[in-house]
Amino acid sequence: MLDDVDRRILRQYQATPEVSGQELAERAGVTPATLTRRLDRMRAAGVLRGVRAVIDWAALGYAVEVSLRVTLDKSQPQAFEDFAAAARAVPEVLEIQTFLGQVDVRLSVIARDLAHYQRLYREKLLALPHITDLEALMHIARVKYDESLPL
Incomplete structure (x- = not known):
């Protein structure tokens, strides 16, 4: 289901979830449009279940x-x-x-x-x-x- 680009996006996203979409796209080596499309697809498939604040x-x-x-x-x-x-x-x-x-x-x-x-x-x-x-x-x-x- 996930290809190498998806895994690269997820690795970068979980390492630095606070970065902007533009910076995340650069770190993952994709365009912002590709990043948005792939994140939307992973959300729809249930791979990404949401974004949350982690409070100490x-x-x-x-x-x-x-x-x-x-x-x-x-x-x-x-x-x-x-x-x-x-x-x-x-x-x-x-x-x-x-x-x-x-x-x-x-x-x-x-x-x-x-x-x-x-x-x-x-x-x-x-x-x-x-x-x-x-x-x-x-x-x-x-x-x-x-x-x-x-x-």
């Missing part, structure tokens, strides 16, 4: 990150749906992942400090429906974080 939550005063591994009561027919809907309503929950296996769900949660996390844990997270087991893993360091694809 630590710079906004969130110093604690915790991964919660959750096991749900799978005897309840709506356990996953109910849990996910309730977890989406907690603003400090950044990510919800579901799994097959012993752990059903992983939540990525942020808090300003340990006191904030403790309140969040007691008041909101423990109140999420259908939990049978909950394990908290405190993040110490992010060793690698890269959303770039090897194009």
Whole structure:
């Protein structure tokens, strides 16, 4: 589906998404018209799903990150749906992942400090429906974080 020109455009785009269309076209070695046409085609095909701002939550005063591994009561027919809907309503929950296996769900949660996390844990997270087991893993360091694809 993608040719070498598309991959070159995507490599340049993910490396420097803030550059202008003119500069992106120059970096990718295509004309601005070609760049626009190819980006539009990749958006229509779902290759490019959008443009977003990446905000450093630590710079906004969130110093604690915790991964919660959750096991749900799978005897309840709506356990996953109910849990996910309730977890989406907690603003400090950044990510919800579901799994097959012993752990059903992983939540990525942020808090300003340990006191904030403790309140969040007691008041909101423990109140999420259908939990049978909950394990908290405190993040110490992010060793690698890269959303770039090897194009």
